[in-house]
Amino acid sequence: MPAPNPLTTTQLVGYLSEKYGSQINADHVREAASHFGIGYATTTKRLRKFYVQRGTWSLEQVKDQLERQITSPSVIPEIQQNLKPQKDPNFVPFGNFSDVKKIISSKLFYPTFITGLSGNGKTLSVEQACAQLNRELIRVNITIETDEDDLIGGFRLVNGQTAWHNGPVVEALERGAVLLLDEVDLASNKILCLQSILEGKGVFLKKIGKYVDRKPGFNVIATANTKGKGSEDGRFIGTNVLNEAFLERFALTFEQEYPSVKTEQKILEKVSSNLGVLDEEFCANLANWSDIIRRTFKDGGIDEVISTRRLVHIIRAFAIWQDRLKAIKLCVNRFDDETKQSFLDLYDKIDVNVGEVPSDD
Ligand SMILES: Nc1ncnc2c1ncn2[C@@H]1O[C@H](COP(=O)(O)OP(=O)(O)OP(=O)(O)O)[C@@H](O)[C@H]1O
Numbered sequence: 001m002p003a004p005n006p007l008t009t010t011q012l013v014g015y016l017s018e019k020y021g022s023q024i025n026a027d028h029v030r031e032a033a034s035h036f037g038i039g040y041a042t043t044t045k046r047l048r049k050f051y052v053q054r055g056t057w058s059l060e061q062v063k064d065q066l067e068r069q070i071t072s073p074s075v076i077p078e079i080q081q082n083l084k085p086q087k088d089p090n091f092v093p094f095g096n097f098s099d100v101k102k103i104i105s106s107k108l109f110y111p112t113f114i115t116g117l118s119g120n121g122k123t124l125s126v127e128q129a130c131a132q133l134n135r136e137l138i139r140v141n142i143t144i145e146t147d148e149d150d151l152i153g154g155f156r157l158v159n160g161q162t163a164w165h166n167g168p169v170v171e172a173l174e175r176g177a178v179l180l181l182d183e184v185d186l187a188s189n190k191i192l193c194l195q196s197i198l199e200g201k202g203v204f205l206k207k208i209g210k211y212v213d214r215k216p217g218f219n220v221i222a223t224a225n226t227k228g229k230g231s232e233d234g235r236f237i238g239t240n241v242l243n244e245a246f247l248e249r250f251a252l253t254f255e256q257e258y259p260s261v262k263t264e265q266k267i268l269e270k271v272s273s274n275l276g277v278l279d280e281e282f283c284a285n286l287a288n289w290s291d292i293i294r295r296t297f298k299d300g301g302i303d304e305v306i307s308t309r310r311l312v313h314i315i316r317a318f319a320i321w322q323d324r325l326k327a328i329k330l331c332v333n334r335f336d337d338e339t340k341q342s343f344l345d346l347y348d349k350i351d352v353n354v355g356e357v358p359s360d361d
């Protein structure tokens with residue numbers, strides 16, 4: 001049985017046009033056929049739509065098509081979905097939320113940096129501010145690999161052809177949306193391609209010779225666990241020291257703290273009530289427990305904290321097992337043995353109903 005031949009017309013045309021230009025004759029086809037190990041007749045069949053006359057094929061129309069696509073980015077459908085985030089029924093505003101919302105509602109271009117420990121609602125607050133203001137949000141999760149192509153855009157292969165594709169930054173600029181550079185301190189220096197944008201200017205797409213202006217309402221908000229100066233205690237591995245000139249372009253910095261005991265209790269009550277397992281006492285205990293842990297952490301007495309995110313994980317585990325201690329145990333298993341045990345012992349002191357916490361040793 002002959003081996004299946006995976007060669008596509010696009011590959012064949014790409015090869016021919018690269019090697020011989022747009023005017024193709026029979027010798028070219030013969031050479032391409034032998035290059036790909038397929039028969040002459042099969043090759044000409046693949047080239048049927050480029051046939052001009054006996055022994056002549058013209059790839060000119062391919063070039064035309066390509067050029068048309070390059071100047072018309074719409075070949076790749078632009079973001080069609082609704083970019084306005086949904087309101088989260090569990091959301092409880094606190095801390096910097098009203099100020100973040102004020103900046104967004106002002107529609108002023110005012111690059112804003114939000115820094116704070118993990119899982120205290122930085123990303124959620126930006127998302128919910130946009131939800132409440134009915135504004136479009138484009139969130140980009142930054143990693144060390146993020147580059148100009150990911151942010152600004154580049155050429156993509158669509159149905160075997162190359163077409164320009166707007167990156168999220170260009171999309172946000174053109175739509176007047178809020179651009180969220182999430183976890184920006186994981187970036188490499190490639191993020192510096194955003195310098196002009198952070199100055200409130202548009203961007204020149206050099207690859208397609210087009211200038212994209214900034215629509216009113218466009219703004220950049222960055223979140224990070226550090227202030228872009230690296231992480232001294234090693235808790236945030238992968239964070240990088242960001243270029244000073246990049247950081248300087250952010251007008252202001254919010255330092256996001258964990259919610260107060262009362263707010264956190266409210267969050268947990270909302271989450272558990274929406275899961276149909278409201279247990280007010282458990283929520284109050286958890287909020288007090290995490291508050292003590294965080295204060296001990298601040299004083300250097302412990303190396304880990306319980307984030308709001310982790311408390312929500314615990315409530316969700318509680319919704320599954322309806323067992324307070326099991327929910328907590330499963331969710332603190334991720335910490336080293338000593339930390340885990342001290343967290344459990346502390347909870348045991350707060351909640352008289354859970355019984356003695358068995359020790360691991
Ligand atoms: N204000 C809030 N109201 C309700 N839930 C909250 C609030 N803040 C945080 N949470 C809960 O904590 C989770 C984590 O929040 P978020 O993802 O915004 O944290 P983050 O600060 O961006 O963390 P990271 O630095 O790890 O990205 C949310 O998914 C939500 O469950």
Ligand SMILES: [Mg+2]
Binds near residue numbers: 122124183
């Ligand atoms: Mg986040």
